[in-house]
Amino acid sequence: MSGRGRIVFSTTIMAVEFDGGVVIGADSRTTTGAYIANRVTDKLTFIHDHIFCCRSGSAADTQAIADVVNYQLSFHSIELDEPPLVQTAANLFKELCYRYREDLTAGIIVAGWDKRKGGQVYTVPMGGMIVRQSFSIGGSGSTYIYGYVDSSYKPGMTKEECLEFTANAISLAMERDGSSGGVIRLAAITEAGVERKVILGSELPRFTVS
């Protein structure tokens, strides 16, 4: 996924649903080949007041897509005179990612809260399919943590448990994936709004002694 001259996020991204909202998280590394072009990237992107997306793949592609969806959704929301649904945002991503699948390298997780279905996580992997999941992981770093998330996830976790689960998972991925690193950016989205948090290098959850 990385190439000389081509800026990519190889990345670890994650989102978890809980009763009342979602928790989203990502690492902060952007690479051009092996050089870290940005070590404090924000991959958690605002789409609407209660809807964010986590971006993995090509930085340029995902930024362009997010810009388009942001515009489309805010227009739609004004027409509707209502906050938009997470499912709507996710489907807008899907339409773009499926239509231009040959030209894009984008793996996106859309997560947020709406009045109709509460906290929701939708994943739009490369290829442009869409599926709702109770939690989702993505990016190159995600391969290293499938075992961890499968064994640690429990349905019905609280917001705090979800934050811990997400931070642990991303930390483990960052440890093993050369394309993920930096700080952990977290956000919790509920009816009340968005609460952002950053976990810096020194405070990262630690698992190995050496």
Added chain:
Amino acid sequence: MVTGTSVLGVKFNGGVMIAADMLGSYGSLARFRSISRLMKVNDCTILGASGDYADYQYLKQVIEQMVIDEELLGDGHHYSPKAMHSWLTRVMYNRRTRMNPLWNTVVLGGFYNGESFLGYVDKLGVAYESPSIATGFGAYLAQPLMREVMETKPDLSRDEARQLIERCLKVLYYRDARSYNKFEIATVTEGGVEIEGPFSSETNWDIAHMVSGFE
């Protein structure tokens, strides 16, 4: 891209049964373990797809809209399984000719005017009907099993069809590295469409005790 493995289909006395596991693979990774690859088209037709899941979702969207549009015409007509199969064949062949295929192999089942229908269409636009159909790995492992049963007994009961399908799904789980032990079964009869699941096969690993070392 995310892909689905085998789809099985078998005709029985009074209807047709289609089965597929609930896995979306991302290369060798068993990424999505609860996705449905079977859909109800209308009261007399069901469809199962293997191959690219995003292309299946696109097809599903188009077909569902077609069925709605037809309902809105209000002329009392519904797409027959054969008509749907014919349409799908044209779509798949056309996309193939434009060098932009829908990367799927589709199994279409139906019951219309007292007759069972079971058809196949793939990404090249190859299409045919048969009393039993299996895509992907199923073509190598399940089809011989299904044909063996149906050659001696062409008219299966619903239960016999179910047993045959479940036996085939078990073998596929044993031998297909991209399969998953969680599946759905769709049945279409005079009474309409039923999609049941998720189910899992009972597996037997006793032979493991009989093997030790490699010689």
